[in-house]
Structures are given as structure tokens and as C-alpha cells.
Amino acid sequence: xxxxxxxxxxxxxxxxxxxxxxxxxxxxxxxxxxxxxxxxxxxxxxxxxxxxxxxxxxxxxxxxxxxxxxxxxxxxxxxxxxxxxxxxxxxxxxxxxxxxxxxxxxxxxxxxxxxxxxxxxxxxxxxxxxxxxxxxxxxxxxxxxxxxxxxxxxxxxxxxxxxxxxxxxxxxxxxxxxxxxxxxxxxxxxxxxxxxxxxxxxxxxxxxxxxxxxxxxxxxxxxxxxxxxxxxxxxxxxxxxxxxxxxxxxxxxxxxxxxxxxxxxxxxxxxxxxxxxxxxxxxxxxxxxxxxxxxxxxxxxxxxxxxxxxxxxxxxxxxxxxxxxxxxxxxxxxxxxxxxxxxxxxxxxxxxxxxxxxxxxxxxxxxxxxxxxxxxxxxxxxxxxxxxxxxxxxxxxxxxxxxxxxxxxxxxxxxxxxxxxxxxxxxxxxxxxxxxxxxxxxx
Amino acid sequence: xxxxxxxxxxxxxxxxxxxxxxxxxxxxxxxxxxxxxxxxxxxxxxxxxxxxxxxxxxxxxxxxxxxxxxxxxxxxxxxxxxxxxxxxxxxxxxxxxxxxxxxxxxxxxxxxxxxxxxxxxxxxxxxxxxxxxxxxxxxxxxxxxxxxxxxxxxxxxxxxxxxxxxxxxxxxxxxxxxxxxxxxxxxxxxxxxxxxxxxxxxxxxxxxxxxxxxxxxxxxxxxxxxxxxxxxxxxxxxxxxxxxxxxxxxxxxxxxxxxxxxxxxxxxxxxxxxxxxxxxxxxxxxxxxxxxxxxxxx
Numbered sequence: 001x002x003x004x005x006x007x008x009x010x011x012x013x014x015x016x017x018x019x020x021x022x023x024x025x026x027x028x029x030x031x032x033x034x035x036x037x038x039x040x041x042x043x044x045x046x047x048x049x050x051x052x053x054x055x056x057x058x059x060x061x062x063x064x065x066x067x068x069x070x071x072x073x074x075x076x077x078x079x080x081x082x083x084x085x086x087x088x089x090x091x092x093x094x095x096x097x098x099x100x101x102x103x104x105x106x107x108x109x110x111x112x113x114x115x116x117x118x119x120x121x122x123x124x125x126x127x128x129x130x131x132x133x134x135x136x137x138x139x140x141x142x143x144x145x146x147x148x149x150x151x152x153x154x155x156x157x158x159x160x161x162x163x164x165x166x167x168x169x170x171x172x173x174x175x176x177x178x179x180x181x182x183x184x185x186x187x188x189x190x191x192x193x194x195x196x197x198x199x200x201x202x203x204x205x206x207x208x209x210x211x212x213x214x215x216x217x218x219x220x221x222x223x224x225x226x227x228x229x230x231x232x233x234x235x236x237x238x239x240x241x242x243x244x245x246x247x248x249x250x251x252x253x254x255x256x257x258x259x260x261x262x263x264x265x266x267x268x269x270x271x272x273x274x275x276x277x278x279x280x281x282x283x284x285x286x287x288x289x290x291x292x293x294x295x296x297x298x299x300x301x302x303x304x305x306x307x308x309x310x311x312x313x314x315x316x317x318x319x320x321x322x323x324x325x326x327x328x329x330x331x332x333x334x335x336x337x338x339x340x341x342x343x344x345x346x347x348x349x350x351x352x353x354x355x356x357x358x359x360x361x362x363x364x365x366x367x368x369x370x371x372x373x374x375x376x377x378x379x380x381x382x383x384x385x386x387x388x389x390x391x392x393x394x395x396x397x398x399x400x401x402x403x404x405x406x407x408x409x410x411x412x413x414x415x416x417x418x419x420x421x422x423x424x425x426x427x428x429x430x431x432x433x434x435x436x437x438x439x440x441x442x443x
Numbered sequence: 444x445x446x447x448x449x450x451x452x453x454x455x456x457x458x459x460x461x462x463x464x465x466x467x468x469x470x471x472x473x474x475x476x477x478x479x480x481x482x483x484x485x486x487x488x489x490x491x492x493x494x495x496x497x498x499x500x501x502x503x504x505x506x507x508x509x510x511x512x513x514x515x516x517x518x519x520x521x522x523x524x525x526x527x528x529x530x531x532x533x534x535x536x537x538x539x540x541x542x543x544x545x546x547x548x549x550x551x552x553x554x555x556x557x558x559x560x561x562x563x564x565x566x567x568x569x570x571x572x573x574x575x576x577x578x579x580x581x582x583x584x585x586x587x588x589x590x591x592x593x594x595x596x597x598x599x600x601x602x603x604x605x606x607x608x609x610x611x612x613x614x615x616x617x618x619x620x621x622x623x624x625x626x627x628x629x630x631x632x633x634x635x636x637x638x639x640x641x642x643x644x645x646x647x648x649x650x651x652x653x654x655x656x657x658x659x660x661x662x663x664x665x666x667x668x669x670x671x672x673x674x675x676x677x678x679x680x681x682x683x684x685x686x687x688x689x690x691x692x693x694x695x696x697x698x699x700x701x702x703x704x705x706x707x708x709x710x711x712x713x714x715x716x717x718x719x720x721x722x723x724x725x726x727x728x729x730x731x732x733x734x735x736x737x738x739x740x741x
Contacts (some may be wrong), residue, residue: 026472030472041468045641046639049632050631117464119463265521
């Protein structure tokens with residue numbers, strides 16, 4: 001069951017491979033994993049690498065270890081209540097526990113047990129200071145009616161037990177649990193336990209006071225399941241405020257390394273010493289990262305207006321974070337002899353003037369490229385080609401769905417001039433890769 | 444193994460339980476802990492307070508856009524080496540001429556290459572058993588830095604430049620390594636894969652009360668309630684740069700310089716906003732939505 005873990009996590013678009021298993025094993029050998037709650041934390045630390053991984057991770061964890069599949073749009077509570085695991089778990093509760101109890105309280109209890117960590121147990125135990133052993137025979141699980149004191153002792157003993165269980169055996173136990181959950185008769189003593197959840201479960205531990213009251217892992221999981229901040233932004237979705245950071249990361253790829261020649265002091269000294277104090281200068285390249293970007297935004301028609309603000313936000317973020325050389329021009333549908341340097345389109349700059357700038361600028365044209373065919377007449381096409389001839393790295397970003405591009409005559413015409421990509425984080429990334437490819441080939 | 448017990452915070456620092464657990468796990472399995480989260484949620488404070496609380500030595504490497512692994516591990520001081528070798532020649536010439544006085548090399552010997560190795564925080568931490576090593580704001584680093592860094596850290600062994608001296612640390616003396624990031628740039632996947640990852644979620648109101656109480660144990664309750672509720676109201680506005688714990692604490696510090704009644708009116712009028720809100724658009728938003736003022740007609 002564990003050996004499939006990396007594959008399971010990968011199926012939830014998380015990064016995981018055999019190293020996850022090695023590290024998990026390491027953590028187990030060091031005694032970090034004694035409860036299911038511990039396992040949640042340890043795996044979370046090993047598998048997640050961004051806040052946006054926490055949602056998928058929680059889903060994967062619940063699906064795999066508890067056989068609770070959380071559907072899109074469903075809250076964790078709903079998924080739990082719907083699940084067989086929860087039903088099984090409820091059966092283990094004594095009838096007294098079920099009187100006058102709302103499902104939601106039971107869910108809280110369930111979550112507490114699932115996410116109970118060995119730290120919780122330790123805290124509780126050291127708090128109550130009941131480490132003295134009365135009668136070892138009473139700690140036997142044959143005596144479910146033994147008092148709470150004994151239960152706690154029982155817990156400590158079991159914790160010690162689990163520490164020494166090798167990974168393979170844990171795997172075997174978990175496999176058993178899974179089988180039993182499928183065949184609907186839970187029982188016996190297995191790792192994720194009595195009632196299928198926790199070895200400290202069966203109401204006893206909770207009754208004994210080891211409740212963490214909706215804090216810890218349960219709370220985390222609950223918060224993560226329905227919060228889009230804990231899910232990756234959809235890289236294929238059109239650029240929006242939520243995936244702007246993903247787009248930004250893609251844009252970072254256009255950073256250009258430039259190199260200047262500078263004096264290499266260490267080598268000069270070393271060689272100079274070999275020459276008996278006669279110093280000949282040695283030089284080396286100094287690498288520097290530089291980004292120069294020109295944006296050309298179609299801010300004319302209504303079709304573009306939903307995107308303009310986001311595009312500007314994206315590129316202004318880019319400007320503050322890593323590119324300091326950013327110029328923006330505006331046009332309506334297409335260009336006639338030049339572009340405007342202000343959003344209101346009053347300051348006109350001729351193509352010739354724009355083309356005086358460094359040809360190393362990366363140029364992003366953002367527009368839907370859809371207009372009346374007569375608008376894109378021959379002289380306009382020539383203007384685009386002039387720009388293309390000067391700026392070697394030019395790409396068109398189109399906010400429309402790719403399938404619609406071919407329905408527009410003007411769009412098809414423009415696609416013959418410029419490589420066109422969707423205005424989405426993924427599209428931007430492709431555009432950047434394409435631009436970088438051009439840079440290397442032009443060298 | 445030493446120092447792998449759970450640490451849950453100190454008198455003046457409330458360590459979130461999940462963070463404490465992740466930190467513990469990282470130390471136990473000897474991996475660096477990578478902490479991400481909003482600015483001002485106490486990422487950098489963790490190692491500082493941990494070291495202070497347990498009396499451990501702390502080594503800090505603040506990362507900047509020009510950071511290199513050389514600075515982090517060790518650097519060979521070529522200029523000093525050059526100077527000293529010139530001094531040696533000079534001294535020999537003087538001796539030849541029968542002059543007694545000599546120029547000093549400050550106890551350094553050009554034969555001894557390790558005299559010219561400037562040790563960086565990593566080397567210092569590796570040579571001090573059970574120390575704490577903080578690599579702050581790694582997201583500010585040049586792109587290749589994180590991977591170089593991990594290569595350096597993954598072997599528990601550092602080789603000094605030129606001198607070839609080896610600094611090694613036994614597994615049980617491994618320093619606790621904490622790396623913080625504000626997510627200004629995506630870190631390489633390989634890098635993240637080698638760290639235990641923890642994302643600090645913003646503390647809920649109850650926790651915030653505890654945090655405030657740790658810093659200002661004698662604070663008036665009414666004042667505290669008002670401050671915290673206004674603070675969370677601001678955070679719910681969806682500001683460009685929402686105020687975080689650090690800003691709240693600075694604001695409270697400011698309010699503390701007044702008598703209670705005066706401080707309360709200050710809260711009501713939200714004065715001293717400059718500490719909390721650092722962006723003009725945000726300030727306008729707060730003014731209109733919370734204080735009910737329309738800036739245009741005011």
C-alpha cells in the first residue's frame with residue numbers, strides 16, 4: 001500500500017517518487033510515525049512544496065488511507081458523512097455516544113481521531129502525569145471496560161509497540177484494513193485500527209479526554225479542501241487574478257543572461273605569484289541577468305476589456321519583481337504606421353521610432369486579433385512585419401480560446417506572421433520557450 | 444540524538460503547533476526545513492527564538508540578489524594573500540640589506556592556506572555542534588543558488604577553497620537548518636524535494652490573541668479586542684498588501700504610548716495607519732470601507 005504511494009500522489013498532480021518512500025521510512029525508523037495523524041503530517045512535509053499542494057495532498061490522503069473520496073465542490077464534512085469508513089467508525093461507538101449527537105459533532109470527533117498525533121497524546125499524558133503502571137494485565141485490550149487511566153497507559157504501550165514495527169509490517173496491516181473496509185466487516189486489531197481509524201479510537205480515547213477539539217491536522221485538512229488558495233491555479237485557464245502568479249513564474253523564463261568582461265582578480269594574483277610578482281591581468285566574463293520587455297496591448301474593443309486590467313497587473317508585478325525595463329504600447333485591433341504610448345491612445349509613436357530601440361527586447365502583443373477583414377489591409381500587415389523584422393523575439397498572446405482562432409480570418413493571417421499562444425499561464429510559458437529558442441538560434 | 448525533542452515556543456514566541464511538528468520532523472530526519480508564508484508571520488523568528496530559548500549558537504545567512512554559495516560556505520581572500528606574499532618578499536629584501544624592522548602579516552603564513560579562508564555561516568554552523576543555521580529569504584537569490592546550496596548542505600561535509608581543508612559534521616551534531624521564503628519566485632522542484640516543507644497559514648483570531656499576549660502581557664483587554672477585530676476586518680478587505688502579525692504588533696506598540704482612553708479613540712479613528720497599510724490604494728479602501736469616509740468628499 002505504501003509502495004504505491006508515489007503513484008497515488010502523482011495521480012493528484014503532486015511531486016512524489018521513490019525518495020518519498022525512503023524518507024518516510026527514515027521518519028518511521030526515527031519513531032515519527034505512530035498514528036495516522038503523524039503520517040498525515042510527515043507526508044505533508046515530504047510531499048507538498050507549495051500552499052497550492054495542500055488541497056490535492058489532503059484529498060489524496062483521505063482517498064488513499066481512509067477510502068474517502070472528496071468530490072469537487074464537496075466539503076470535507078460532506079465527504080466524510082457520505083463515506084463507508086465513517087459508517088463503520090460510527091458502528092464502533094457505543095449507543096450512549098450516539099444519543100442526541102448531531103452528525104457534525106461526530107465528524108469533529110472522527111477528524112480528531114484521524115488526526116490525533118503522538119504529540120497530542122504525549123501532551124495529554126504529561127499534562128495528567130499518570131505514567132505509573134498499576135496492573136499490566138489490565139492494559140490488555142481484552143478489557144475494554146478498564147478505566148480511562150488504564151486506557152491511557154494502554155496508549156503509551158501501544159505507542160512503544162508501533163515504533164518497532166518495520167515498514168513492511170505496517171504495509172501489511174494497512175492492506176488488511178483496506179480489504180476489510182471493502183468487504184464491509186471491520187474488526188480485529190490493525191494499524192489504522194479499531195473501527196478503521198485510529199488505534200486509540202473506539203470512543204475510549206476520546207472519552208478519556210484526548211480530544212484536540214477541531215485543531216491540528218483536522219482543521220488544516222478541513223480548511224484546505226475547499227479553499228482555492230490551497231489548489232494549484234489552472235494553468236490552462238485564461239489569465240485571471242488567481243493564476244497571475246503562475247503566469248509570473250512562466251514569464252521569469254525570459255530573463256536574459258548577458259556577460260561583460262571584467263578583471264579576474266584571483267587568477268591574476270595566482271598567476272602573478274607564479275611569475276614572481278609580475279602581474280598580468282586576466283579577464284573573465286561577468287554574467288548578469290537582464291530582462292527587456294515591450295508590451296503591445298490591444299485596448300480598443302470590448303472584447304479585450306476584461307483582460308486589460310489583469311494583463312497590466314501581471315506585467316506591473318513582473319516589473320517590480322524582476323524586470324525593470326518594461327515599455328507598454330497600445331493599439332486598437334491592428335496598427336497603422338505606429339502605436340500609442342498611453343492607454344487613452346493620444347500619444348502616437350511611429351514604427352520607425354519604436355524600431356530605434358534595442359532589438360533584444362522581448363515583445364508580447366496582447367490582443368484577440370479578430371477584426372473586420374478590411375481593417376487588416378496590406379499596409380497594416382507591412383507595419384507588423386517591420387516590427388517583426390526588427391525585434392527578433394516577438395510573440396502574440398490571445399485571450400480567446402485556441403479553437404476560435406481559426407474561425408477568424410484576420411486571426412489566421414496574423415498567426416502566419418507571429419507565433420500565437422493563449423493568454424494563460426501555460427500559453428505564456430510556451431511563448432517564453434519559443435522566444436528563448438529564437439534567441440539561441442540567432443546567436 | 445541530541446536536540447531532537449519537540450520545541451513548542453518560548454515565553455515570547457508562540458510556535459504554531461503544526462510548525463513545531465514540521466520543525467521537529469526536519470530535525471529528526473536531518474533535512475532542512477523550508478518555511479513559506481505571508482511576510483510578517485514569524486518565519487524568521489522561529490530559528491532566532493529557538494536558538495535563544497535553548498541557548499544555541501545561531502548563524503544567519505541573509506540571501507540577496509548577489510548571493511553565492513561562496514559567501515555561504517567559505518571564500519578565499521586572494522587580496523590578503525597577495526599582500527602577505529608581497530610583504531614576505533619585501534621582508535626578505537630588507538633582511539638582505541641588513542634592516543631589522545619587518546612588516547607584519549598579522550600572524551598569517553602564506554604557507555598556511557587556511558589562514559586566508561574566510562568562513563561563511565555554513566562552515567561556522569557545521570563546525571559548531573548543534574547550532575542553528577538560518578538561510579533567510581532564499582527567494583531573493585539568483586536562480587542557480589538554491590541548487591548549489593543544497594549540494595553543499597546534502598553531504599554534511601564542506602571542502603574549503605584552495606586550502607582543501609574539510610569541515611565535517613557528525614549526524615548527531617547536525618545543525619538545525621531553517622530556510623525561509625516569501626514566494627517571490629518559484630524555487631526549483633529538486634530543491635523543494637530535499638526540504639521538509641511547511642506553509643504558515645495566517646493565524647486565526649484566537650491564536651492572534653495569544654501572540655499579542657506573549658508580546659504585551661499587560662495589555663488592556665478592551666483595547667486588545669478592538670485592535671484585533673479592526674485588524675481582521677482590514678485583512679478581510681482583500682488588500683493588495685494585507686497587514687500581517689508584524690504590522691499589528693508595531694501598531695500596538697504605537698498605541699501603547701498613550702493612555703487607555705486615548706488609545707481607544709485612536710483605534711476607533713484608525714490612526715497610525717501607516718504602520719498597518721503600506722499602499723495608497725489600500726489606504727483608500729480602508730478609509731471608505733471601514734471608516735466610512737469617502738475620501739473625495741472629505
